[in-house]
Amino acid sequence: MNVTIVNGTQPSNLAVYPADLAAPPKVSNLNWSSGQQATPNKVDVKLSPTGRIKLRNAFGTVDVIGDVVGYYTRTSLQELSNRVGSLESELDDVVAGMPFSVIDSQDAQVQLSTSLTPVPFASVDVAAPVDGRVVVNWSARVSGSTANQQIQCGAGDSNMTWTRPEKSGGATTGLFTSIGATRGYDVSAGDATTFTLACRVTTGTAYIQQRDINATFAPSP
DSSP states (O other): OEEEEEOOSSSEEEEEEETTOSSOOSSOSEEEOTTOOOEEEEOOOOOOTTSOEEEEEOSSOOEEEEEOOOOOOSHHHHHHHHHHHHHHHHHHHHHHTSOEEEEEEEOSOEEEEEEEEEEEEEEEEEEOSSSEEEEEEEEEEEEESSTTOOEEEEEEOTTOOOSSOEEEOSOOTTOOEEEEEEEEEEEOTTOEEEEEEEEEEEEEEEEEEEEEEEEEEEEOO
């Protein structure tokens, strides 16, 4: 407001304050002496919940002219706050969906006897923050003990579902062959899956070393 006092009869002061205050503040918005000419001052005052203000003259009488020249609102700040919150949420989603990889690697040589059931050797856990795809890469070095021996290795999900297991045949003891494969899985937000590298040998004894499994998650476009 622009507040102007006119015709003050005594030295006094004027307080402008929200109408819901029980008592006026102890500070003044305008001071004057007796017979002083019209004196203006800029006043910022908060409104009461019903949108009202009060004016209090301390001594004598005075005429007061008040012009409302503008107002302040929280609307712009609230809009800014909402936008910042929205951007932070979007950023969280972007960060949550960024590509990432998990790896399990084992180098110690192990012996595998005849087994039709795949024996797990390495595994990785993947929790999908958003919808996306997991690409699983695995590799191993295997060696057999007899001619035409079949050693099968593969990687699968929690149900150990294999697709196209790699085979090594005709290997001899001490001669290692590298095998490996890649498979992709579509996953939904919140899915938690264990991907496991496992091997089996149809007859005799096999040896396996350098088992590696790597799962890379990428969010859907």
